[in-house]
Amino acid sequence: NAGVTQTPKFQVLKTGQSMTLQCAQDMNHEYMSWYRQDPGMGLRLIHYSVGAGITDQGEVPNGYNVSRSTTEDFPLRLLSAAPSQTSVYFCASSYGVEGVHEKLFFGSGTQLSVL
């Protein structure tokens, strides 16, 4: 029972490099999202998806792209990494129905450093 799987766990990039953070869930969740966590800031929403083929921007979308070609996968792409994108990134998913089952299931996080 894998839940939400994020890879890699750690990554170091140089300014200007691009990369993709992978996220996969095996719970058949319709809703998936990406958050970043910075010290003293809590978690802030980057992008989210309510189903395959549907994505939308969150609070801090600049510098990131997403796509949702399948229900299971929701990759996050950094187009040209900047030091301001140094953060811990969390992928999360849920059933997308209101009530207690709307709780988010989180991946274990990716710690990204941009030099």
Place this chain on the structure above:
Amino acid sequence: AQKITQTQPGMFVQEKEAVTLDCTYDTSDPSYGLFWYKQPSSGEMIFLIYQGSYDQQNATEGRYSLNFQKARKSANLVISASQLGDSAMYFCAMREGSGAGSYQLTFGKGTKLSVIP
């Protein structure tokens, strides 16, 4: 204005004592959900408890309870009989609205709880 406010950056509690972590929220939507998550030093996010805006009773999950005061827009987490393993960051979060597109959560900045033996 912040949608979720956690006014206690850090708190200490004696082992076996109860502790209350504060959370106030701001929304004009009649439909919303409130969540508490725990983040231990290992970094994972652990769901603790959920309260819906239309729920008549305060939510409880084992040693966790949510003191929901709708008129005051507060959703405080109460942990009874604190254990050393409760030392962690605690985040309050809110979902606003209903229907597709409303399931994203807004998080507070967190409270760091330290349990003293």
